[in-house]
Amino acid sequence: MNKKPPPAASLPTRLVHAGKAPVFEGGSPVNPPVVRASTVLFDSVAQQRDMRMRRGDERLFTYGARGNPTNFALEDLVSELEGAYRTRLFPTGLAAIAMTLLSYLKPGDHVLMSDSVYEPARKLVDSFLTPYNIRCTFFAADGSDVEEKIETSTRMIYAECPGSLVYEMCDLPQLAEMAHARGLLLAADNTWGSGCQYRPLALGADISIMAATKYLSGHSDVMMGTVATTQETWQPLAERSDAFGMTVSPDDAYLVMRGARTLAARLAMHERGGLQVAHWLQSRPEVATVFCPALPEHPGHALWARDCKGSNGLVSFELQSAFDQAAAERLIDSLALFGIGASWGGYESLVTLADMRRARSVSDWSDRGQVIRLHVGLEDPADLICDLIQGFATLAS
Ligand SMILES: *Cc1c(COP(=O)(O)O)cnc(C)c1O
Numbered sequence: 001m002n003k004k005p006p007p008a009a010s011l012p013t014r015l016v017h018a019g020k021a022p023v024f025e026g027g028s029p030v031n032p033p034v035v036r037a038s039t040v041l042f043d044s045v046a047q048q049r050d051m052r053m054r055r056g057d058e059r060l061f062t063y064g065a066r067g068n069p070t071n072f073a074l075e076d077l078v079s080e081l082e083g084a085y086r087t088r089l090f091p092t093g094l095a096a097i098a099m100t101l102l103s104y105l106k107p108g109d110h111v112l113m114s115d116s117v118y119e120p121a122r123k124l125v126d127s128f129l130t131p132y133n134i135r136c137t138f139f140a141a142d143g144s145d146v147e148e149k150i151e152t153s154t155r156m157i158y159a160e161c162p163g164s165l166v167y168e169m170c171d172l173p174q175l176a177e178m179a180h181a182r183g184l185l186l187a188a189d190n191t192w193g194s195g196c197q198y199r200p201l202a203l204g205a206d207i208s209i210m211a212a213t214k215y216l217s218g219h220s221d222v223m224m225g226t227v228a229t230t231q232e233t234w235q236p237l238a239e240r241s242d243a244f245g246m247t248v249s250p251d252d253a254y255l256v257m258r259g260a261r262t263l264a265a266r267l268a269m270h271e272r273g274g275l276q277v278a279h280w281l282q283s284r285p286e287v288a289t290v291f292c293p294a295l296p297e298h299p300g301h302a303l304w305a306r307d308c309k310g311s312n313g314l315v316s317f318e319l320q321s322a323f324d325q326a327a328a329e330r331l332i333d334s335l336a337l338f339g340i341g342a343s344w345g346g347y348e349s350l351v352t353l354a355d356m357r358r359a360r361s362v363s364d365w366s367d368r369g370q371v372i373r374l375h376v377g378l379e380d381p382a383d384l385i386c387d388l389i390q391g392f393a394t395l396a397s
Contacts (some may be wrong), residue, residue, distance in 0.1 A: 008324065009021045011081070011196060012264035017074035018080040032073035032257065034250045036240075038064035056239075059086070066242065068319070070250035074257045076225075078216075081260075082208050084228030088241050089248045093191060093211025096225025097121050098128065100187055100209055101158075102238040104233075107133040110153040114170065115362035116141035116163020117209075118189060122359075129231050140362050141301060142300070143170030147178060160189040161200075162300065165354045165373055166291040166316055167192070169300025169390030172307065191215075191315065193344075197310045206233040209293025214345025215312065218259035218266055221346075222252050266347070269378050270313030276381040277374060286323065286395050288369050291316040313376035314344060316354060321369040323395060328370035330351055330394045337379060337387040344375035349384055351375075 009017070021032040039118060040046040040062055051062045059072060067075070071089055078087040090096040101124065105111055113121070115138045125136045135153070139146045141163045157179050161170050172188065179186040187207035188200035194215040200208040210216060212224035218267070229237055271294075278292045290297075293304035294311035304311075319328055338351035354373045356365035365371075378386060 001199060014080050015077070015264055016261055019075075019077035021073070022069060026066040030071055031254075034060055034254045035068045035070050036250055037061075037068050040064070040350055065245050066245045067247060068250050070257075071248060071253045074253040074260075077257060077260055078195070078210070078212075078226045080212075081263075082190070082226075082228035083199055083201045084208065085231035085234055086238075087226050087228040088246070089212075089253060089326075090225040090227065090241075090246055091248055092223045093118075093209070093225035094120050095211050095246070096209050096211070096227045097189065099241055099244070099246060100125060100207055100227055100237070101129065101134070102113060102244075103184055103185075103237045104156055104207075105129075105134045105314060108139070108153060109155040110135045110151050111156045111158055112137055112139050112149055113158045114139060114141055114143075114156060114160050114163065114168075115360050116166075116168045117158070117160045118164045118191070118358050121160075121202070122361075123156075133325040138362050141168030141170065141360075143175055145362075146175060150178075150182060150184070154184055156185045156187060158187045158189075159200075159205075160192075161198070162192050162293050162304070164192075165296075165356065165359055165371065167293045167298070167300065167314070169293055169298075169303040169307075171303055172200060172203040172205060177205075180204070192312065192314065193308065194263060194267065194312070196264055197271075197312060198308050201228065203229060203307060206230050207237070211345075212260075215263060215267060215270075216260045217256045217345070218263065219255075219346055220343070220348065222255040222259075224252055224256050266314055266378065267310065270376060271311050273378070273381040273384065274311060274313040274315050277376050277384055277388070280385050281315065281317045284392060286320055286392060287317050288320045291318070303339075305384045313349075314373065315376060316371055316373040318371050319369045319395075321367070325353070325370055328372055330397075331382055331391045332372065335386055335391045336392045337389055338374065338377055344373075346375075347378045349375060349377035349379055 021028045021059045055062050075087040176186050186205045188205045190208045191211040208228045210226045283288045292315045354371040
């Protein structure tokens with residue numbers, strides 16, 4: 001028997017119960033099975049025809065590229081997490097972003113993108129939007145200049161909140177109101193919030209994108225992106241994704257699903273460790289600024305406190321400008337517990353040098369110090385701080 005949790009159950013409860021396995025004769029496994037398939041067999045030509053007619057609107061198992069029961073279970077879990085009508089899965093987070101732009105924009109349209117977007121999303125402007133005559137203007141990461149940048153051909157506002165690298169906050173409900181008053185769509189990259197800490201659809205967005213590669217999967221061993229939408233916004237995404245043959249492997253969907261079961265528990269630990277490291281960084285004279293929206297000193301803290309349920313393991317800091325890039329690199333290279341690498345959201349701690357001058361075009365970072373991004377993993381924060389203490393000692397040399 002598949003039991004359904006009561007609708008009022010809290011998120012950690014729903015994460016455990018969403019996307020159940022089908023019932024088999026005799027009983028059912030706890031986890032949805034991996035269903036590998038290209039061909040799907042039908043009982044008759046009439047059934048095949050009926051399925052083909054209905055699969056545009058309904059989610060039916062009709063062909064490998066149209067999804068399979070493993071992927072459907074993960075889609076359901078993400079829809080639950082995001083408070084969405086439905087969800088589509090993509091091979092990477094970046095593919096999810098690209099398919100969102102491709103689904104809702106056409107030549108001649110204009111899109112407003114936040115200055116704080118994940119850098120490869122910014123690169124899509126030169127590599128895809130501009131050559132296809134879709135114009136893009138970047139707006140200030142706090143959203144303050146959005147209204148004046150809206151044009152008659154604007155179709156979409158694309159936000160990332162909190163922003164990549166330094167976690168700028170914008171007022172998403174206000175952007176939603178502004179967008180909907182003019183018939184525009186509001187899309188948000190929700191990778192930071194992962195549905196647990198931030199829920200763009202509940203705040204008025206039409207489309208929420210996540211790199212499931214990060215916290216959802218949580219183990220640095222699988223790539224995936226998700227796009228969740230409201231019912232009114234669903235059709236263009238579904239049609240375009242089918243037209244482009246977008247699908248993911250059921251093995252990968254299984255891995256993301258397995259990670260997502262413990263998302264709430266892991267995030268609580270990442271948040272606790274992240275805050276401990278953030279407070280320690282604030283005590284260091286070598287540090288000019290600590291970036292984490294849960295800190296009262298963060299410029300977006302009030303919006304974070306209003307709209308987010310918590311934070312995560314991402315903490316960035318700016319060194320005093322007396323320290324050059326070579327000093328920052330010395331510090332990074334000396335760390336033993338923080339791996340040097342891109343991405344984040346796994347169980348392990350990471351460190352990377354952030355190039356803010358390259359990552360922003362609206363805000364000016366030319367006079368600022370070196371920015372280092374940490375991802376605080378599930379290690380004991382006391383050990384991580386010990387490691388940072390010896391790392392900071394290299395700054396003195
Ligand atoms: C990592 C990331 C992505 C892209 O995810 P991939 O799966 O690596 O393509 C998108 N948005 C944000 C905010 C990210 O941090």
